[in-house]
Amino acid sequence: MDPDQIDPASEGRVLSPDDGDYLRFERTLAHPPAEVWQALTHPDRTAAWAYRTEFEPREGGAVTMSSGGDGEVLAWDEPHALEYAWEGYGGRWHVRIAIADSHHGTLLTFDHVAPDPNNPDFAAGWHWHLDRLEQHLAGEEPAQVDSDAHFEELQRLYTHAEG
Structure with a gap:
């Protein structure tokens, strides 16, 4: 992937259903759902692309992040x-991730629910991490x-899109 090229299809967009705004990213990944699940949930794998995150693999389980955050698993349906x-x-963070089989591997749907899904810095950050x-x-x-430099370009992209 060329970090200087930003694929418009990979951009996040804010959706506004009746229950509140959230920022959504959809990515088609050329890997099977089980592989994507491992990259999203195994501590050594999450450390490679974001922050080391440890999950107690069940609804109600603990979440511990190397960045200092602690939280709770709200849903765990491996590998979906x-x-x-x-x-x-910035407060309480909340994300939802759905994984579905696709003809090309996996469709990943990533929703940033809180804080403030309209914040362009959060959009740039999640885009960069994805x-x-x-x-x-x-x-x-x-x-x-x-x-x-790629992150800085994403910040310009999302800040400009907002203005």
């Missing part, structure tokens, strides 16, 4: 659905950095 929330930078997830799944090792 994962939902969790944690206290972290790009890094794709690199990890492709066998690449994303650089262990908090930011890079």
Whole structure:
């Protein structure tokens, strides 16, 4: 993946159903659902593309993040659905992830529910992390950095889209 090329199909968009706004990303990944699930839930794998995250694999289980956040698993349906929330930078974070078979591998639906799904920095951050997830799944090792030129470009993209 060329980090200088931003595929419009991979961009997040805010949806506004009756129960509140959320930021949605949809990605088609060329890997089977079980492989995607492992990349999303195994601590060593999550550390490669985001933050080391440990899950107690059940609804109501604990979530512990290397970034200092602690929370709870809200849904655990291996390898189809994962939902969790944690206290972290900016308040209570909440994400929902759905994994479905696709003709090309896996359809990943990633929803950022809170905090503020309209914040362009959160959109840029999740977009960047999902790009890094794709690199990890492709066998690449994303650089262990908090930011890079690709992230800065995503920040410009989402900030401009908002304005």
